[in-house]
Amino acid sequence: MTGNIKINPPPPRPMMTPEKSLKYRVKHTILIMSGKGGVGKSTVAANLAVALAGKNLNVGLLDADINGPDDPKMLGIENEKVYGDEKGIIPAKTKYNVDVISMGLIIPRETAVIWRGSLRHKAIQQFLEDVIWDGKDILVVDLPPGTGDEPLSICQLIPNADGIVIVITPQDVALNDAVKAIDFASKVKIPVIGLIENMSGFICPHCGKETDIFKSGGGKRLAEQYNINFLGKIPIITEIVEDSDKGIPAAAENEFARKFFDDVAENIIKNLKN
Numbered sequence: 001m002t003g004n005i006k007i008n009p010p011p012p013r014p015m016m017t018p019e020k021s022l023k024y025r026v027k028h029t030i031l032i033m034s035g036k037g038g039v040g041k042s043t044v045a046a047n048l049a050v051a052l053a054g055k056n057l058n059v060g061l062l063d064a065d066i067n068g069p070d071d072p073k074m075l076g077i078e079n080e081k082v083y084g085d086e087k088g089i090i091p092a093k094t095k096y097n098v099d100v101i102s103m104g105l106i107i108p109r110e111t112a113v114i115w116r117g118s119l120r121h122k123a124i125q126q127f128l129e130d131v132i133w134d135g136k137d138i139l140v141v142d143l144p145p146g147t148g149d150e151p152l153s154i155c156q157l158i159p160n161a162d163g164i165v166i167v168i169t170p171q172d173v174a175l176n177d178a179v180k181a182i183d184f185a186s187k188v189k190i191p192v193i194g195l196i197e198n199m200s201g202f203i204c205p206h207c208g209k210e211t212d213i214f215k216s217g218g219g220k221r222l223a224e225q226y227n228i229n230f231l232g233k234i235p236i237i238t239e240i241v242e243d244s245d246k247g248i249p250a251a252a253e254n255e256f257a258r259k260f261f262d263d264v265a266e267n268i269i270k271n272l273k274n
Helices: 041-053 117-129 149-157 172-187 218-225 238-245 255-270
Strands: 026-033 059-063 083-085 088-090 098-102 136-142 163-168 192-203 230-236
Touching: 026 041, 026 149, 026 172, 041 059, 041 098, 041 136, 041 163, 041 192, 041 238, 041 255, 117 149, 163 172, 163 218, 172 192, 172 218, 192 218, 192 255, 218 230, 230 238, 230 255, 238 255
Parallel strands: 026 136, 026 163, 059 098, 059 136, 163 192, 192 230
Antiparallel strands: 083 088
16 A cells, blocks of 8 residues: 555564665665765755656666755755655656655754664665665665765665766865764765766856866865875856756756766766676
């Protein structure tokens, strides 16, 4: 019987069975991470999922940011609900061919999620095990910001992930946090697919001139320093912010912004496991 989804209090759960393991249901899983908040990680994750779907891939987006579940709004489905049947939880559909699960689809947007770690862990475990991800080419997981308990728990639930994509901004303080994210990936033994430099210069909507507000090139230098892939840069384009607030991903609807996300998506595809 179909009904609204409710996250139940956690009794201990057994190990994930092969039937529920993402390894057997999804071809590729990538984790979108940032060393700190405020770098545009969720904006990049949502638009990257759309860009990947635009390449004829079957894509899912798991919004694992329990406190700030913004992906549904940016994809125009914040008023949708998810439902379940005997087969599992059915993710919300978007018109951009991305299936989404998020706490933002389950609780009212004005409600604070005041949960202890065990219940948060349980919710993410349900998102991974009980949502019908079967047949996805790529599952994009939008991690909570930072390198604390929640990203750690999620990585332990997905030990066979293809890798981590780290979103950074080019100023020095953000680069320092990105180094911690690189170290985090090493410690959880998940490879870094590469770095994305977000907010990499402001492009004037009138004259097209690019101005380096937060410096530029720091991401590429950091990638070279740690011998990891530089996946590309996303400049500050006013339409990305404006469209996100309207529930329109720029990667689908804005021709100028789309090329930046398309380039990053292509570079990620090239670096996935066969």
